[in-house]
Amino acid sequence: MSATIDLGTIEPGGERTERRDAAANRALILETAETLFNERGVENVCMADIAQAAGVGKGTLYRRFANKAELALALMDTQMREFQEAMLSRMRQQSEQGLSKLEQLDQFLDALIYFVDRHNPLLCVVQNEGLLESVGEQERQRPHFWQHMTVSGLLNAAIDEGELPPDLDTIYVADALLATLNASLFRFQREGRHFSLERISAGLRRLAAGLK
Numbered sequence: 001m002s003a004t005i006d007l008g009t010i011e012p013g014g015e016r017t018e019r020r021d022a023a024a025n026r027a028l029i030l031e032t033a034e035t036l037f038n039e040r041g042v043e044n045v046c047m048a049d050i051a052q053a054a055g056v057g058k059g060t061l062y063r064r065f066a067n068k069a070e071l072a073l074a075l076m077d078t079q080m081r082e083f084q085e086a087m088l089s090r091m092r093q094q095s096e097q098g099l100s101k102l103e104q105l106d107q108f109l110d111a112l113i114y115f116v117d118r119h120n121p122l123l124c125v126v127q128n129e130g131l132l133e134s135v136g137e138q139e140r141q142r143p144h145f146w147q148h149m150t151v152s153g154l155l156n157a158a159i160d161e162g163e164l165p166p167d168l169d170t171i172y173v174a175d176a177l178l179a180t181l182n183a184s185l186f187r188f189q190r191e192g193r194h195f196s197l198e199r200i201s202a203g204l205r206r207l208a209a210g211l212k
Helices: 012-040 047-054 058-064 068-096 101-118 120-128 137-141 143-160 170-179 183-192 197-209
Strands: none
């Protein structure tokens, strides 16, 4: 009887080993970057610092992340997904409870403000490289895309339910509302003007309420 061969153990050309090594290096780089960012602040850490602390060559680092902005965006991926899932679940519950679309928009904008505040240092780095405003296929991977899709979707639903005028330019209005959460402007409001999150939230939600 011939022996059974476990194809999962065969690694032609070492490709599977290479993939595992690449995944391990990526995880190590992200973990190291997160630690350094927390210890020193995002702005005070460069790519060379991350490579040295992770014990990998600069070539290895740059093959995975072209710059610090791409690395910061990768770090935010899990947090963004968790925020999206939490908000979608909350909005489903709100619809079941009979909350209007404008009430849902109000609560979404409030939650988004706290998310932006929590991740502002990373968002500033990503924005400075222009990744938040990128277009094309990669746009779908950016934080702004999902936020805009959610806000414009709620605005369109509000029109359908007679809460807003039918001629409202929802694409423009969604851009205008989200522009107030520009990462650099948000930092200036928090650190320069010393606005509280409650004040920023109240101002943005007042703008949205004025659409009626």
